[in-house]
Amino acid sequence: MSLKQRITELIAETGPIPVSQYMALCLFDPADGYYTTREPFGAKGDFTTAPEISQMFGELAAVWLASAWQAAGAPQDAILAEIGPGRGTLARDMLRTLARIAPDLTRRVALIETSPRLTAIQKETLGATSATWHRDIGELPGAPLFIVGNELFDAIPIRQFVKTPQGWRERCVGLDADGALTFVAGPGTTDAALPDAPNGAIFEIAPARNALMQEIAERIARDGGAGLFIDYGHLQTGVGDTLQAMRAHAHVDVLATPGEADLTSHVDFAALGAAAGAGRLETRAMTQARFLLGMGLLERAGQLGAGGDAGLRERLRGEVERLAGPDEMGELFKVLMVGKDLANLPPQ
Template sequence: MTTPLAEKIRTFIRANGPISVTDYFALCLADPEHGYYKTREPFGAAGDFTTAPEISQLFGEMVGIFLVQAWTAHGAPSEFHLAEIGPGRGTMMADILRVIKKLSPDMFEAAQIHLIETSERLRKVQAQTLVADKWKISWHDGFDGVPEGPLFVVANELFDAIPIRQFVKTPTGFRERMVGLDADDNLTFAVGMAGVDPGLLPGPPGHQPMGAIAEFAPARLAVMQALCQRLLEGGGSALIVDYGHVASGYGDTLQAIRAHQFDPPLAHPGEADLTSHVDFEALARIAHLSGLHVNGVMHQGDFLAGLGIYERAEALSRGKESLAAEEIAIAVDRLAGAGAGKMGELFKVLAVSSSHVELEPFIARRSQPDAEAGAPTDD
């Protein structure tokens, strides 16, 4: 089976030679004719994957609680911007705003809401989801459209969809991984001529076997750098949630998801979501070097538990029929639990701030004797 985008890529490779993983990644997601995000509805049971806000309202509520305390810790500015980058169907922002209205009406009044979204189709969905608060919302194609001033940013499953470069260890050093054609005209991975600056490798390469993969994400780091600069200029905090690893390391994390199942990355270009794991150590390093305060990095399960998801779930279940209460418990376990099919350990949370503000649950994490700088002791 082939796809329209696969045919387009084959034609290009026949004429020009292999393309980099970076270019393949970008084409799969954003090709104007056949790109995944240009042609499909990816979210929910009918799509290819389900994000945390779609699993339960509790996820967005915990993020809302975090934002209320962050706003307070920054001096409760009387005017500020609340932005979400890649807001999906608007589900999380709706849950966030509901919490803010309840816990801090003054914060809600002070907020101007900004959604960073390039898809006109998703903008329409978001406008329907957030119709009650549409008067406070502005949409932007890019982050630079958000006006100056104090800023609080949320990015859930954003960085995993930003293309990466991959390098393969060969007898002549690490060379860029490419996508070419095999003898049967099928897409296949190949090795190019371009090398990599040894300083960009995640560790000493000497003990790595032939074929080992090193991933580098300059586009992700550029987005993080822009975000940090914006926080430095106007003040505020950012919360980044994604699946990935706390410490930089070697390994091939390029993956495709199709109909809620893993799919070979080269099998269905344009018809499967293509992602890779986020290097949270690299993001935190950019924030630190930019002069921001890194509140910490932790597992999503610890983050949600520290903000009270279990207590909130118990309150939400009170008075409900057993089936409804069980559904809430299952959703919480999926969001915060450990093990296959659960997000509590696989997903990580990074918080950074323009000044040294103390924010839960990162304060509690740092107070544990086996924790360093808010980061988990394992991955």
Template sequence: MIEGQPTPLALRLAARIANSGPMTIADYMEACLGDPQHGYYMTRDPFGAAGDFITAPEISQMFGELIGLWAVETWQRMGSPASFVLAEFGPGRGTLMADALRAARLVPAFEAAARIALVETSPHLSMVQRERLAGHEATWVRSHEDLPPGPAIVLANEFFDALPVRQYVRGMDGWSERMVGLEADALTFVLRPAPDFAGPASVAAGDTVEVAAWSETIMRALAGRIAREGGAFLAIDYGHDGAGHGDTLQAMLEHRYDPPLAHPGMADLTVHVDFQELAGAARSAGAIPAPVMTQGDFLLALGLLERAGRLGADKPAETQDAIRAAVERLAGSAAMGHLFKVLCVASPGLDVPPFAKVTAAS
């Protein structure tokens, strides 16, 4: 792509809008991330220093190892079923699952019982994951609906932030939906009246509300399955725990923020996750959401400092410095530790670490 020139997907979207009118933010996100020919995740590996962003599993093996030990203990508290589904949504390069399974080797019966399933829509990333998980028997599916039945432990790290949302803006005379339209053949944000939208009364004029219907639908489906068949779902993402609102749509390109309409299909698009909405969706489906924790508190409770100490023991000073930097990045309040939140959803009666046992009233 020549700098300043529209991307191939931008040209296609402009033609679509010219023919059919402005498109919702949700439709724009879906096209940018999942278009079979030009979608961001369909043809590239966006992770790591050579990509556009770095996720927690790529920062340090400690992240995936602790998640693996969490999964082992959760399985044991489930009664160590002889067969269960170990699933991951949006598995990236497969790094988290590979690190988790390596740590889980401490309990051989765990992997023997696990039916590993990865929920992935990208053909390119599926190939990367297969290489990373060589030696493990696993299956790949495209949707939560395709997961095998039975009790399950489900992982989702930076998954919900990439699911499409719709945006509504409160005006002096009511609500409008924020759309993607055209101005002089260039993509631009426009407003369309939304008289049927009933947003929160507390939102001030000019403010934006995001509706994450896709996220809530997936959470309800998974939580309902967990409530019926047993297990737990662990979601880790950046977002807020409370009554938040505002425009959180953002794009990342080469580790820098990018205008969301500037490079469709070339830049990552994400939104902040509303964890209270996810918890409410889980509760409505019969599962029990634990209190939301920050990623920092969660990892420290799982033993991040102890694992870092063992990993750095007798290592050169440069290695120990790198491990300390990784701990700070994963758990520090000025880094991922506070911005990223953790929501665990469990079947009724299951005491999941490191959360205190919760009840339906929690």
């Protein structure tokens, strides 16, 4: 029985399910979930992440982490961690760079991953390594933590609320008259303060995302360290439906193929920053373009292209455009830095 059939039967038996539950089933169902059964990354998958586009992304992330580590006094017991490492491409590029500029930061490397299938791919990507794998951040030993997460928070399920004449109601997935999946307004509401908006408006909250960020922040506040998180989303909280599905690098109907398409939503960086602030950390947020250009993206592309042929320089130009161009990832993707003291960290 397909995941779609199982979800349909569940709704028929119990009634509409919240969007957050639908997302969790589609992405993480042990038998048919998207991340438990599929290879989502790269040209042959459903989407391409920044580390897959260019080695420069991981190199510049490594430079930032090395700067944060040095600003903290270069603690020798520090843990370098990536949470949600995908295929391990970002970790590989960061470790290669750090081996040159801050080798002591690579003494204790941890990857936080819940998928056994992806863990196996990451181990193959990284090859011989002393890195350790963990299912959650709580498994890491107490030590200064320098952590990065790329396209992590967008895949954590959200709750949606729809404005009705009776007020805000939780948006759910139910069945229409023909038994097909459809969005409905459920009976549930929330104690959270929701904005004034016209009927039909959608507002998203992400308590699971905020809880994870607060856990990371409290850990850094206690033991020291810093965090760098990159995702697509918005810097200011706003009204709107951002739930989307990607399959074969194209947008598809969110309800059409449960478990066969990647479900994500835009990250509310204002809310994430507030969660980190609740964990007693400083935060800085900016566009990916500002971050990468400020970290030296153009200069690094020039170094890689020096002495190369026209084909190499054109490829690098294309990578820079995809990573930082205003019509590509540069403005859509945002960067959140968290730490005890960010004042002297790049980019300035």
